[in-house]
Each structure stands twice: as C-alpha cells, then as structure tokens.
Amino acid sequence: MLALLHAASSSEVRNLRVDDIEPINRTVQLGKRPHPVPMDPASWSVLQRCLAHRESQRTxxxxxxxxxxxxxxxxxxxxxxxxxxxxxxGVPPRTLRCTRLxxxxxxxxxxLVAAVLGMDPEGFMIYLADHVEAGRLPEQRERRH
Incomplete structure (x- = not known):
C-alpha cells in the first residue's frame, strides 16, 4: 500500500520503525523525506494490521x-x-513506485504531489513527461497573432 499509494521505496518500507508513526495525526515519516506523509484510510488500516501482527510477535x-x-x-x-x-x-514494489510517481x-x-508525499518538489522533475497534452496547448492560430 505504501508503494502503491505513497510511492514509498522498498528501503523506506524496510526501514520504517514504530516510532516513525504518529497515530494522532495519522502520519508516517518515510525515510529521509522532509515531511511526514499523511496516511489515507486504506493505508492506515493496513499499517494498523501490520502493527497488530508485529505486536503478536512479542519483539x-x-x-x-x-x-x-x-x-x-x-x-x-x-x-x-x-x-x-x-x-x-506478480508486481514488485519497485514497479508500483515507478509507475505511481x-x-x-x-x-x-x-x-502538490511533493507536499502530499512529503518529498522535495525538485525530486519529481525527472518524472515529468517531455510532452504537453493537446488540450493544454493554445490553438495554433493564437500563436501566430
């Protein structure tokens, strides 16, 4: 869920610690992201199930x-x-992250995406497509005048 919805890397998931979770705000500090990531209800539910399983391990x-x-x-x-x-x-976490971003x-x-995911906006520039949707471009006639 973290890879699919929050573009979390395997390293961020692997190194996630219990003290990285803020239950009151329902946020998670993922890796070195500069801001905590707000959890949606589905991700929060999955995280709670993981924590319950972890607690049953008595570790x-x-x-x-x-x-x-x-x-x-x-x-x-x-x-x-x-x-x-x-x-x-049949889908590795890396694929989920690389398609989500x-x-x-x-x-x-x-x-906005950077703010929601708790990341720096500059980090997203490599994911921008090198084309613009036709509906976002001004008409050709308008450019000539």
Missing part, C-alpha cells in the same frame, strides 16, 4: 516489518525479504 525490534530472523534482534528485514513480499501478486506528477501539480 523488541523497533521496525514495523519483523521476520523470523529479525524478531530477536534490532535490525531491519533484509532487502531481499522486502523485495519479494509482493511476489504472490510519473502518473501523479504528470496528472497533478508536482508541487
């Missing part, structure tokens, strides 16, 4: 994603573990 590991291997320690889940979480769906940036205001 002191500070990360949200806890595996059998990391349960007794304090390290994050492995990169391989997180990258294979979506294998049953260009879609958002090219259909909405990049500054």
């Amino acid at each position: 002191d590991n500070p990360h949200v994603i806890v595996t059998k291997i990391t349960k007794s320690g304090r390290s994050a889940a492995s990169t391989a573990y997180v990258s294979h979480l979506m294998d049953p769906c 260009p879609d958002l940036v090219n259909t909405l205001d990049p500054k």
Whole structure:
C-alpha cells in the first residue's frame, strides 16, 4: 500500500520503525523525506494490521516489518525479504513506485504531489513527461497573432 499509494521505496518500507508513526495525526515519516506523509484510510488500516501482527510477535525490534530472523534482534528485514513480499501478486514494489510517481506528477501539480508525499518538489522533475497534452496547448492560430 505504501508503494502503491505513497510511492514509498522498498528501503523506506524496510526501514520504517514504530516510532516513525504518529497515530494522532495519522502520519508516517518515510525515510529521509522532509515531511511526514499523511496516511489515507486504506493505508492506515493496513499499517494498523501490520502493527497488530508485529505486536503478536512479542519483539523488541523497533521496525514495523519483523521476520523470523529479525524478531530477536534490532535490525531491519533484509532487502531481499522486502523485495519479494509482493511476489504472490506478480508486481514488485519497485514497479508500483515507478509507475505511481510519473502518473501523479504528470496528472497533478508536482508541487502538490511533493507536499502530499512529503518529498522535495525538485525530486519529481525527472518524472515529468517531455510532452504537453493537446488540450493544454493554445490553438495554433493564437500563436501566430
């Protein structure tokens, strides 16, 4: 959900810690993003289920994603573990992120997208398409006059 709706990278998900979650505001600090990311109801619900599962593991590991291997320690889940979480769906998290960012940036205001995702607007410039929809261009006649 974080990759699909919030363009979270695997690293951001993997390193997400319980203390990165602000329940009162329903925000999450993802990685090094400059602002906390507001959670929509669906993402918040999934996150709450993850936290409930984590609590049932009775672990002191500070990360949200806890595996059998990391349960007794304090390290994050492995990169391989997180990258294979979506294998049953047939879509890797990287694909979700790489398709979500260009879609958002090219259909909405990049500054608005940056604010909602808690990222710097400059980081989105690489996702801007190099074309403009015909409906957004002035008529050819208007340019000649």
